[in-house]
Every structure is written in C-alpha cells, then in structure tokens.
Amino acid sequence: MNDLLINFLRETSQTNHWFVLLPEIALALLAISMLGLDLFKKSPNAPSNPASRLNTRISIIGQIGIFIAISCFGSAFYEENRVLFGGLLEQSEKTQFMRCFFVFASISITLLSDRYLGKFKLPKAEYLHLSLLVCAGFMLLVQSAHFILFFVVLEMVTVAFYVLVAFQRTHLLSLEAGLKYLTLGALSSTILLFGIVLLYGIAGNPEMAGFVQDGFQFKELQQFISLHPENLIVRLGALLVISGICFKIGAVPFQIWVPDVYQGAPTPTTAYLATASKAAGIFILIQLLQGPFLALSAFLIPFLSVICAVTILYGNIAATGQTNIKRLIGLSGISHAGYLLLGVIAAISVPFAFDAVLFYLTVYMVSSILAFGTITYLGQVEESTIELRDFNGLLHRSPFLGSLGLISLGSLAGIPPLGGFIGKLLLFWVAYQAGLFFLLAVAIIGVVISIYYYFGWLRAIVLRPEGEELVEYPLDSSPLLLSERCFFISLLTLVVILGLFPGLLLNLI
Amino acid sequence: MTIGINEFIIASSLLFLIGFMGVLLRRNTLIIYMSLELMLNAVNLALVAFSRFNQAMDGAIFVFFIMTVAAAEVAVGLAIIVMLFRKKQTVSVDELNQLKG
Structure with a gap:
C-alpha cells in the first residue's frame, strides 16, 4: 500500500514542470512585492508625492518584462501534447496567445488605474496587487x-x-x-x-x-x-x-x-x-x-x-x-x-x-x-x-x-x-x-x-x-x-x- | 431501508433549490448570503455522496477547496455589507437602488 502511494506520488510529481508556469509565478511575486513596497513608504496615500508612482512603474516594467518573455521566448514556457501536473494543465498555441493577451490587458489597466487612483486619492498598492493576481488567474484559467x-x-x-x-x-x-x-x-x-x-x-x-x-x-x-x-x-x-x-x-x-x-x-x-x-x-x-x-x-x-x-x-x-x-x-x-x-x-x-x-x-x-x-x-x-x-x-x-x-x-x-x-x-x-x-x-x-x-x-x-x-x-x-x-x-x-x-x-x- | 445515492442527491437538490429561491426572493442581504452558503453546502453534500458512491477520493478533496472559496467570498461580502451599512444604515436590497436607468 505504502509503495503504491509512493509510486503514485512520484508519477504525478514527474509531470510537474514548474518552469512552464514561470510567467504566472512571476506575476504573483510581482503582486506580493506591490504590498511589500508599501511597507517602506513614509507617507501612505499621498498622491502628490511623486514616489507614489513607484508602485505603478515597477508593476509596469515587470509586466512588460513578462510580456516580452512570453511573446519572444514563449517556447520556454510551452510544452504541447504533454501531461502537465497530472492532467491539470493543457497548453496549446491558442493558450500561449491568450497569455500574451491577458498580460497586455493588465499593462493597460495598470496605466489607466494609476491616473484613476491618483485622481480619487485611493491606495494604489492594493489595487495593483489585486489586478496582477487577476491577470495570473486568467492565464491559468485558459490553460x-x-x-x-x-x-x-x-x-x-x-x-x-x-x-x-x-x-x-x-x-x-x-x-x-x-x-x-x-x-x-x-x-x-x-x-x-x-x-x-x-x-x-x-x-x-x-x-x-x-x-x-x-x-x-x-x-x-x-x-x-x-x-x-x-x-x-x-x-x-x-x-x-x-x-x-x-x-x-x-x-x-x-x-x-x-x-x-x-x-x-x-x-x-x-x-x-x-x-x-x-x-x-x-x-x-x-x-x-x-x-x-x-x-x-x-x-x-x-x-x-x-x-x-x-x-x-x-x-x-x-x-x-x-x-x-x-x-x-x-x-x-x-x-x-x-x-x-x-x-x-x-x-x-x-x-x-x-x-x-x-x-x-x-x-x-x-x-x-x-x-x-x-x-x-x-x-x-x-x-x-x-x-x-x-x-x-x-x-x-x-x-x-x-x-x-x-x-x-x-x-x-x-x-x-x-x-x-x-x-x-x-x-x-x-x-x-x-x-x-x-x-x-x-x-x-x-x-x-x-x-x-x-x-x-x-x-x-x-x-x-x-x-x-x-x-x-x-x-x-x-x-x-x-x-x-x-x-x-x-x-x-x-x-x-x-x-x-x-x-x-x-x-x- | 438503506439510504442510497439517490436520497442524498434528492436532498442535495432540494437544499440547492431552497437556497436558490432564497437568493431570488429574500430582501435582506445577510439572508441572501446565508442562502448562497446553503447552495454551496448542498453542492458539498452531493460531492461527498458521489465521491463515496464512486469510490474515488477527489470529490471529497474538492469539498475543502469549495469551503475555502466560500470563506473568502463571505469575507469580502461582509466587508462590503459593513461599508454599505455605514453609508446607508440599511442592508435591504430594496433600499439599494442608486444604480438604474
């Protein structure tokens, strides 16, 4: 019984190619860093403070990096016709396209939200955090x-x-x-x-x-x-x-x-x-x-x-x-x-x-x-x-x-x-x-x-x-x-x- | 008489329908949330029954995911209700009619 279980676990973990999920993981880390950055700010929610654009800048640069990584070196995060994570994930050229699509949409939303949140004096870090997580979620959803x-x-x-x-x-x-x-x-x-x-x-x-x-x-x-x-x-x-x-x-x-x-x-x-x-x-x-x-x-x-x-x-x-x-x-x-x-x-x-x-x-x-x-x-x-x-x-x-x-x-x-x-x-x-x-x-x-x-x-x-x-x-x-x-x-x-x-x-x- | 899979599924469908009608008919936001929870628990009951009947564990494991999701949903929902109550002093959906046209 025990051997059976170990074999089963070994077989499932052999299909865990974490590397193909690197874009999603990077987005999640970026999202967490948005919250982390906020801890080091002296005056929270100060829209006149130019440093309050820091979150947005980091988020956009990070997302552009991920976008370039998927669109130019997409084959690194792409394994067609393979069982991934014991059948949880399945990739195709269409899902690769959709991953680029969602990152692009997320970059645009980040830019729009920077203006909007500044206008209404709303906290930026939480909004950017959630929108990055949503983007990662969409990318996983299509796969x-x-x-x-x-x-x-x-x-x-x-x-x-x-x-x-x-x-x-x-x-x-x-x-x-x-x-x-x-x-x-x-x-x-x-x-x-x-x-x-x-x-x-x-x-x-x-x-x-x-x-x-x-x-x-x-x-x-x-x-x-x-x-x-x-x-x-x-x-x-x-x-x-x-x-x-x-x-x-x-x-x-x-x-x-x-x-x-x-x-x-x-x-x-x-x-x-x-x-x-x-x-x-x-x-x-x-x-x-x-x-x-x-x-x-x-x-x-x-x-x-x-x-x-x-x-x-x-x-x-x-x-x-x-x-x-x-x-x-x-x-x-x-x-x-x-x-x-x-x-x-x-x-x-x-x-x-x-x-x-x-x-x-x-x-x-x-x-x-x-x-x-x-x-x-x-x-x-x-x-x-x-x-x-x-x-x-x-x-x-x-x-x-x-x-x-x-x-x-x-x-x-x-x-x-x-x-x-x-x-x-x-x-x-x-x-x-x-x-x-x-x-x-x-x-x-x-x-x-x-x-x-x-x-x-x-x-x-x-x-x-x-x-x-x-x-x-x-x-x-x-x-x-x-x-x-x-x-x-x-x-x-x-x-x-x-x-x-x-x-x-x-x-x- | 033994209770088989059919009785479980009928009970779960009834609970689901009661919850569904509750969401549609009740006016108090808190009771609407309770009805939503009832629907999710009806689904959980069906999942556990199916999982036992099919001799497969993944249905029973899915229940834990559903419970977690339900907890997250209610946490956000109650936060929204509290903010709304501070603004409007009511949690009845009849009074929340600013958005229309």
Missing part, C-alpha cells in the same frame, strides 16, 4: 484542463474582482455595484459548481458503462460524454456549466448585472471586466464546447443560438436609449458578447472561427481600452455619472482625447478601415461558412442598430452644439504624461494597422 483547477482559479479571479469593483469604498455607487456583482457572481459560480458535480457524479458512477477514474479531467470527461450524449444528468450538468459561463460573459438572460456593475465600478475595473473577463469566458466556452462537451453539440447548439440572437438584439436595443456613458458601454458590451457567441457556435464546425474570435477579442480589447482611457481622462468629478452630452465638442476642447474617442468608437462600431470592421467581417464570414444564416441576419440587424448609438456618440465628440449655452464638462487638470501619450498613440496605430493588415495578427494566432 486549465481539470474542473478543480478551473473552479478554484475562476473563484480566485472572481473574488479579486469583487474587491476591485467595490474598491472606491467611500462611494455608494461603487459599493452597491460590488454588492450586486458579488451576489449574482456567487450565484452563478454555485450554479456552475452544481453542473460540475453532476458531471463528476455521473462520469464516475461504477454502474455506467465506460465510467472513468477522474470525472473532473476534461479528456476523461470527453470520453465518457461521447458514450452517453443522451443521458439526462450529463445534459443537465453541461447546461448548468454553460449557464455559469454565460453569466461571466454577460449573455442574456444572465446579463442583469452588467449595466449596474459597469456603471458603479471604478473605470479601470470596468475596462478589465469588459475586456479580459469577457475574453476568458469566451475562450473557456470554446474550449469546453470543443473538448468535453463535443458530443453534446447537437443538444447545445440550439440553446446557444437562442442565447446568441437574444443577446445581440437585447444589447443593441437597450443601448439606443441610454445616455449614461458607462451603462452605454456595458450594454453595447452585451451585444459584442453576442457577436462573439456567433463565432463560438461557428467554431464547432469551422476551425478557422477560433482565430476569428481571437482576432475580434484582441481588437475589441484595444478599442475598449482606448474608449475607457478617454473616459478616465475626461473628467475630474464622479465618473459614474458622465453623460453623453459631456462629450460635446471634445475634439475642439482636446484634440488628442477627441481623436482617441473617435478612433476607438469607430472601431467598436465597425467602420472601415479600422480593426473592428475586419473583426466583424471575419466573424460574419465564418458564420456564413458554418451555415448560420439566421444568426448572421440577426447580427447584421444588430450592427445596423448599433450604428445609431455609436454615431450619436461620435457626433457629440465632433460637433459643438450651437445656440444653447452648455456647461462644458471640466477636463482633468493634470496634463497627460509623455508615457501615457506614447501608450495611447501606439494603441491607436495598433487599431488602424490591424484594420489595414489583419494578416499580421492572424499569423500570430
């Missing part, structure tokens, strides 16, 4: 191939997000958003967990034909489900898991939290939720549908198709009447989740659809960060209450911010030749190839509706209303730093270049 790791990492990310959403803790809206996100987030996690447990219970049942040893492992689960695609408990479990993930991406009917949380949360957190959280949800949805739930696709596709169509229509129709900017971004984000679901459904039959989804996610991330950047730099007072009319004549008041807004919104709306247009075109093309004509028609109607509210916003930026005397929204008094300018200009060029030469990114994916 997980085992439901225990999957759930624990998902909860690590979600609990950190509860804190990040309620971070402005003296402010009622932020706290209320935190409470709503926590209640509904915990509810969705529990539903997902119940699905996992049902799948585990039925897959390991010794009375079932072809039962498996480890009902949490994706590969073993896939074998079992392919034998019993008609089983009621298997279907119920898969449905519950998919519902839990649909909550994270904000698909109808699990979208109820999106506008409230997006409005109340600090702007950098909203940007993080809108980009990285949605990307992780979409990615694991594709991985589950192509992995364990592959045999169930005949049962799941009608279900997902209804969600996709309703999500696109709901997001766009609800956004047309909205004047609060952060709610508008939240509602239009719901419709973007709908377009992405179109790609997810197409990916079951068309392999290229996976690439199209990743391209769309990247362009959506860059454009959203530009849009949230504009909001962060726009005003000094409470950001949750910024209205559409506060953007009036922004191009004349600040040409730099105005053009940031123009390019990012143009890309989100899908105006050629910007990146967003190519992203939508690729998604629609794969949907056409997969034969999803009805959903394609719904998506095109959705795009037409979305042009209405995006153009309303663009018009506000370009035109200065005449006749009536409007109180102009005061711009943030502290000037843009050179590093911030460089960062935003490089993001702008990225959006334009991706529109003109989409092959550059598609080759990387």
